[in-house]
Amino acid sequence: MKNEMIKDAALVSQYLDGSESALETLIYRHKQRIYSFIFSKVHDRDVTEDIFQDCFIKVIKTLKKGKYNEEGKFLPWVMRIAHNLVIDHFRRNKRMPKFQSRNDFDIFDVISDGDLSKEDDMILDQVHKDVKNLIDELPEDQKEVLTMRIYKEMSFKEIAEATDVSINTALGRMRYALINMRKVIDKNNIILTR
Template sequence: MEMKNVQDAALVRQYIDGNERGIEILITRHKQRIYSFIFSKVMDRDITEDIFQDTFIKVIRTLKKGKYNEEGKFLPWVMRIAHNLVIDHFRRNKRMPKFQSRNDFDIFDVISDGEESMEYEMITSQMHEDVRKLVDELPTDQKEVLIMRIFKEMSFKEIADSTDVSINTALGRMRYALINLRKIIDKNNIILTR
């Protein structure tokens, strides 16, 4: 039988039974999805690569210890491991991607105790995806400042230097970005709660 057509659960079983090829196919099959998920959170290729490798080291260790019991749910299980490693990364660096404006409108809030349910994770992930789409609707100058401030955690002075504008202009763009995000959210009746 062609190994590429084998279900995830069967490949996991083969790997547990000693066939190394099983894990290779699983990694190849799901690499793009898991890698993209990690990158969407950390926005850095080197960190993404490290977390991706750590994810599969953890997967392999768990499988070798015989502690895997998510029969038929391999991908969500791996995504949960990746998600928890992303949270660990931010905790280690004391840099949770969280931003609050003066009117307490949270853009991102991914602080987690690592014990959330799969539904909670999926909702959080979907919410982040929705916010990213909303950010894409902003004018380029506002989007640029927002991304630098939230994802790259640059100071307004660094943003001003990088975009060749005054600090007041950078602050103004951030303010308008938040106002426009609020308008887009209200216009589309989007609810950003979990």
Template sequence: MNYEKDSLLIRDYINGNESALEILIDKYKSRIYSFIFSKVMEKDVTEDIFQDTFIKVILTLKGGGYNEEGKFLPWVMRIAHNLTIDYFRSNKKMPTVRESSGSSDDEYNIFDFLGNSDECSETKIIKNQIDQDLRYLVTQLPDDQREVLELRIFKELSFKEIAEETGVSINTALGRMRYAIINLRKVIENNNIILTVD
């Protein structure tokens, strides 16, 4: 594995070269996809987890949260592993109504701002405000991208369910989600918005 080349591609992507991430995804997608599929044994679930893995990768890289230079694949595999665990955990629980997406252990949290139920009132107020801000930012997206992102993040539908609800193919739904995340990140960066509570 050429870790040095990976680090250069990551740097290029962080500096605005979107195609650099495509190269990294193409380089490792079969290994990551196969790993996920070997655990869940369902194509639709595998595609959802695979997509969510790279959504988190995109947000972490663009948010400056990646600090494992030279170890891109192990880092992405760990994200995929954690999301797979989250999938199994969520399937063992009764469904609950939540305002936003996030796992109980906060390991997978696409916008890294949701926490557990015993946090202090002040933190809850701040996070509620962030949630409102995020929902407003989502309204700035083109309609087709906004719809897919809302269905995935706020309603927690699978990409198969999104495709069925919106009348498009799964690949189209995945593509719209990807562009929604890219455009949302640009809106956040352009407005110097921070969506994190420490």
């Protein structure tokens, strides 16, 4: 069977069974796309090479730990890792807005001194999209409480009244929403803060 015909998931399995050449095939197959993506963001060949190598070091470590479970979605998973490494690069090398919490229930506040650069905009945009996607994955009752608390800035008393539950239930739903979001963040290697 030619390498082009072997699906990514099969190559991942072969690599996990000890075939180094399966990993080489995966890297070769997706190198151009991942490399081009990284270069389009950092505009520097040396930095692109470093991030590309870091990306596949992270891929190898994750595979060897047995934590990869995105069967059939290898490229999007690797692109996500590359994207996060690009964001890390900008955070390390530029003055990035810090993401802090005022209290336990605010996900982040953006503090910046002046205008946001293109990289800042890209990172901030991605953080907002990531948070929205995380919220969309929550069970409906948790999503409702989180949305009211974060985006509508309602108190837990107001949330309890609006949803016809006790304050303790509203607090519990918020707590579970944050726990579930943290699980998704950890599972998918999503970086929301530095």
